[in-house]
Amino acid sequence: MKIKDDNKINDIYAATLKLVKASGLAGITMQAVAKEAGVATGTLYIYFQNKDELIIRLFDVCVKNSASNFFKDYSVRDPFKVGFRTIWSNILQHRLSRFPESIFIEQCFHSPFIDEDTKITLKKMFDPLLELLNRGKREHLIKNIDTFWLLTFMIGGINEVAKRVVYFNKKLSVELMDQNFQMCWDGIKA
Amino acid sequence: MKIKDDNKINDIYAATLKLVKASGLAGITMQAVAKEAGVATGTLYIYFQNKDELIIRLFDVCVKNSASNFFKDYSVRDPFKVGFRTIWSNILQHRLSRFPESIFIEQCFHSPFIDEDTKITLKKMFDPLLELLNRGKREHLIKNIDTFWLLTFMIGGINEVAKRVVYFNKKLSVELMDQNFQMCWDGIKA
DNA sequence: AATATAAATGAATAAATATTCATTAAAGAA
């Protein structure tokens, strides 16, 4: 009996991400995905019910992927600034090394594919970071601003750096990482 | 002789932006745009050669629109911080009041519609701000970091605030505006 | 090696979408 090849699913995901990065969710066709993944179009329908399911399941994979990377090497017992820097670096590294996934998530956000419930799931991903920021406020280390906006400020900077590194082909040296972190830290610190 | 109605073009643009905000560039069809704009599908082809031209010309309108708003009430003779705050506010206000345009520009960036030259044009839009930041460095008011990354930091924060105001239905009070500006300023100041 | 089972194929079909065009409506000129 021939068995489904789990690797094939990854090939399909990779092909989809590559195409979305190149020409957006709007430009994706099942034929193009199949060709890029090196399979027949019919094969896509063995692994996925239809185009929607492909997009939605890939979205799910990308989100779970992010979640597992963001809090790597982070412990709630770290001193505040250490934990904060760890998470800041993790998110930036993740956005850079998996840029197409980030773009895909962003594009899905404004597409007919993702529903409101899924958006809430995405938001929950940042809960441990919100917790850390709350702690930073309790310890009077950072500004007394609604945690939601502290998070917004932090994430905004990171996202834009990642985008511009990729779009404008910039190299991000250790020094530049430090400078960027410094700006973020000076922005939130009390 | 019947004459073309310039207002009709604006109706078509408005319809397109509304649909892109609702379901992304991927979800747009000419029929949907026509219906939303209250015209027949054939009418779209009187004003635009085809779908591509509609998207590209709308993109152009949005970009020009941004450019004219960003530097409103700004003079190079303003003291640095005054000028900086003016532009910061203008960009945020513009992103908020014309959110669909911002989303449209962002989505176009990752689509088959926009070419590299156009992306460069978009980047040029920020030149006066880059100039101002350079001046801030010369006056030792802000950090001595590559101007490109100072700009990135500033824009990232603004964009994320605008997105989250809209996505999560937040109200941005004057106090919150001030707090957000303070974070940005503390981040870049020397 | 023969058989059975499910994956894989890709041309064929269905469905969605872009575009055209014969016709009608409007508005300025004669």
Place this chain on the structure above:
DNA sequence: TTCTTTAATGAATATTTATTCATTTATATT
């Protein structure tokens, strides 16, 4: 008012894209 010109219409057509399915291929089991 009539004529002329162009906008506007929307059903018809062309094109693109999603999906199906009869057939082939691969592999585990006997």
